[in-house]
Amino acid sequence: NFANASRTEQKEMLENVLGVLESETAIQRGLYMGETESPEHFTKRKSAAIDILSEILQGIKA
Structure with missing residues (x-):
């Protein structure tokens, strides 16, 4: 559980x-409003997740 993990364990979880997320092949596009997600929407969503997790990781490293 992330909330109960040490800062070092949280850092490792976020880096993983x-x-x-940064891998080109590790995740696949999903569905958006019942339709296969467009490459543009997928890239935008993936980038937003990377940005959010990067901010959290920076906070843990501080």
Whole structure:
């Protein structure tokens, strides 16, 4: 559980998630409003997740 993990464990968890998000092949597009997600929407959503997790990771490193 992220909330109960030490700062070092939280850092490792976030770095792992970022690695998956940054990979070109680790995740697939999903559905958006019942339709296959467009590449543009997927890229935008993926970038937003990376930005949010990066901010959290920076806070843990501080």
